[in-house]
Amino acid sequence: MGPVRVLELYSGIGGMHQALRESCISAEVVAAVDVNTVANEVYKHNFPSTPLWAKTIEGITLAELNRLSFDMILMSPPCQPFTRIGLQGDVSDPRTNSFLYILDILPRLQRLPKYILLENVKGFETSSARGKLVETLKKCGFKYQEFLLSPTYILENFPDQEPKASVKHRVAAGLEKESSFTSPEEEHIEPNSGSDAGSGQCSQKEAFVFKLETAKEMERKRNQDSDLSIQMLKDFLEEDGEEMSQYFLPPKALLRYAFLLDIVTPSCRRSTCFTKGYGHYVEGTGSVLQTAEDVQLESVFKSIEMLSEEEKLMKLSTLKLRYFTPREIENLHGFSPEFGFPDKITMKQRYRLLGNSLNVHVVAKLISLLTG
Numbered sequence: 001m002g003p004v005r006v007l008e009l010y011s012g013i014g015g016m017h018q019a020l021r022e023s024c025i026s027a028e029v030v031a032a033v034d035v036n037t038v039a040n041e042v043y044k045h046n047f048p049s050t051p052l053w054a055k056t057i058e059g060i061t062l063a064e065l066n067r068l069s070f071d072m073i074l075m076s077p078p079c080q081p082f083t084r085i086g087l088q089g090d091v092s093d094p095r096t097n098s099f100l101y102i103l104d105i106l107p108r109l110q111r112l113p114k115y116i117l118l119e120n121v122k123g124f125e126t127s128s129a130r131g132k133l134v135e136t137l138k139k140c141g142f143k144y145q146e147f148l149l150s151p152t153y154i155l156e157n158f159p160d161q162e163p164k165a166s167v168k169h170r171v172a173a174g175l176e177k178e179s180s181f182t183s184p185e186e187e188h189i190e191p192n193s194g195s196d197a198g199s200g201q202c203s204q205k206e207a208f209v210f211k212l213e214t215a216k217e218m219e220r221k222r223n224q225d226s227d228l229s230i231q232m233l234k235d236f237l238e239e240d241g242e243e244m245s246q247y248f249l250p251p252k253a254l255l256r257y258a259f260l261l262d263i264v265t266p267s268c269r270r271s272t273c274f275t276k277g278y279g280h281y282v283e284g285t286g287s288v289l290q291t292a293e294d295v296q297l298e299s300v301f302k303s304i305e306m307l308s309e310e311e312k313l314m315k316l317s318t319l320k321l322r323y324f325t326p327r328e329i330e331n332l333h334g335f336s337p338e339f340g341f342p343d344k345i346t347m348k349q350r351y352r353l354l355g356n357s358l359n360v361h362v363v364a365k366l367i368s369l370l371t372g
């Protein structure tokens, strides 16, 4: 048997391809498909020898797919129709069309793939798109497993319930970007808090202690920060240098959004999910780093409302808040050190593309589980 022939749909900047490499299975990506020209440039830069189809998935014919003769599909369909921050248009959102097209074509393939791995956000598991996926998989005779996964805990707690070896086709649907995980087939545990997925909101019912945070939320964060089994953020940070100055929050953003920011220090062991507006839209797109570690957050935010703008700014500036750099987000995503962006890709584009991507370690584990 030769290497597993992989079709990478919605390939973006190649998070799935990186995970495939990390999983160490013998495999070859026979085609990667994406319409985004910027993402495609980054993909080509990192995987120059992989055939990249810069076209829409709906534009691929059955005959073309049959000719590829693939054994595995790796895919990350657009997640906006399912996110809690989005409009939850689900199957009525035109961005789901290409996924429905795949489901339609799957049973008609000359030869079914042996493996399918699909990654999406929390919210997908209750969507009609997921319902249609399961229906199609059953019709085609696949065995499937679903996971709600947290990149934070993945390394120690990954479930080892192997799909039965006798089953020919397998699917693992990894739902990432959450702060708790389980196998929904067994039990549906709600994550301990939704706020880590980037909504930046907290329950209005509870009183804020300071900085619009409730005692409960603060305790959850404190607990996670004291869990010694989780790596500290400092392990993922770039060295301080002159180029860092571009990442500091501008005064306007500080004044306007300070209360809504999720602020972490290098010794924290958590962050919120970095979404594609990071570094551009401030609210709810990802944590910011407090580089002045000895300053107490509480002392900065206590009674700050009483101050003039100028005084406020002075106080907030003592925290030395900066955005995580794209490379740091790559590190948190588990991207290999060799991964890179072509020079001409702007900062905003980098954040945007990274926000669409995934955690490589999590997906590598899923691929091992799927094929193991």
Ligand code: SAH
Pocket: 010, 011, 012, 013, 014, 015, 016, 033, 034, 035, 036, 039, 055, 056, 057, 058, 076, 077, 078, 079, 095, 098, 353, 356, 357, 358
């Ligand atoms: N896993 C990828 C990101 C997936 S995000 C990574 O690691 O980067 C979803 C991707 O699907 C986006 O890059 C988007 O351009 C692409 N996409 C969305 N609709 C598409 C369609 N109809 N045909 C092809 N690509 C599509």
